[in-house]
Amino acid sequence: MKRGVLMIVSGPSGSGKGTIVKQLENDDNIKVSVSATTRKPRAGEEHGVHYYFMEKDEFLSCVDDGEMLEYNEYCENYYGTPLMGVEPFLKEGKDVILEIDVNGAKQVSKIMKCVKLFILPPSMQLLKKRLCLRGTETEEALNIRLNQAHFEMEQAYNYDYLVVNDNIDDAVNKVKSILIAQRHRVFNMKDKLDELLK
Amino acid sequence: MKRGVLMIVSGPSGSGKGTIVKQLENDDNIKVSVSATTRKPRAGEEHGVHYYFMEKDEFLSCVDDGEMLEYNEYCENYYGTPLMGVEPFLKEGKDVILEIDVNGAKQVSKIMKCVKLFILPPSMQLLKKRLCLRGTETEEALNIRLNQAHFEMEQAYNYDYLVVNDNIDDAVNKVKSILIAQRHRVFNMKDKLDELLK
Secondary structure, eight states, X not given: OXXXXXEEEEOOTTSOHHHHHHHHTTSTTEEEOOOEESSOOOTTXXXXXXXXXXXXXXXXXXXXXXXXXXXXXXXXXXXXXXXXXXXXXXHTTXXXXXXXXXXXHHHHHHHSOOEEEEEEOSOHHHHHHHHHHTTOOSHHXXXXXXXXXXXXXXXXXXXXXXXXXXXXXXXXXXXHHHHHHHHTBHHHHHHHHHHHHX | OOOOOEEEEEOOTTSOHHHHHHHHTTSTTEEEOOOEESSOOOTTOOBTXXXXXXXXXXXXXXXXXXXXXXXXEEXXXXXXXXXXXXXXXXXXXXXXXXXXXXXXXXXXXXXXXXXXXXXXXXXXXXXXHHHHHTTOOSHHHHHHHHXXXXXXXXGGGGSSEEEEOSSHHHHHHHHHHHXXXXXXXXXXXXXXXXXXXX
């Protein structure tokens, strides 16, 4: 079985990356990685579906054992990407999507071969509008979020691919094309060429 | 208008690259480059459609003026890729396909930004069969062609993408995916990101 492609998807809040990733999940050949967290499950959240829920000591021992591809702390809880939610699917030949931020992307790309995709809004005006629709109430909160978006987007130069999300179906198809292309990069096809030439 | 992608397509005789390129031509966003040659037109061949037919001195003055992206001599005739059959279409935003051999690919990639795709047969047995069906009559001629194919395929390690042509529609779709992906490589999207961040 040919190993799948590991793809990191990042983008600012309001870029629509979550919606894109959700649509990708409908493809049988694509697995969206489930994060681990030490926060308590909310109503309706299932272990292994929404998150892998862990105790703090369990989480930190995973980190020590190199079983977290990346992690961070937020509001006194840990969030991370467990290797066990990634590696088995890649081996099965599935493409695996990690929806993580720019810092997580840096951590993962140091230790695993992956392709990094950044989702962009069509314009900053539209990003602002989307953030308002999400209920960012005060002018101050909105400015904080816009500054954060700007900061994250400055890191996009370090990504491999950029997709502007002006239409969700188009954006999803573009991401799928990138996954197909990635499978045909020469370093992913070397075994086949070796076999033909032997 | 966003500049198109220049894609080189190579592959041994019998890989089916010609059929793939012909199908790509049906896409309005793709232009297949027309070669120039100094050989005489055959019945039914049209200038600007099958080839740009040129006199030898005209061809060689194009080479001197840097107006040939690549060229070679075969059976006392020159064959080449005129820049005028490539650059205007890229500027119009079309993706341009050059169906050229491994030597031509080397020449072009030195002077223009391009992506290099190599088409592979599913197996050497099948390649042999396809060459037989094309009327390679003698055992000797067949062996020469197979050796040539082997030599060309050894150069495929220097390409960017490899596609195995086991099904023509699949192969065409893969090539189209690669073109879409290529348009979203970070170096082709830099202008959009600059614009968003300014």
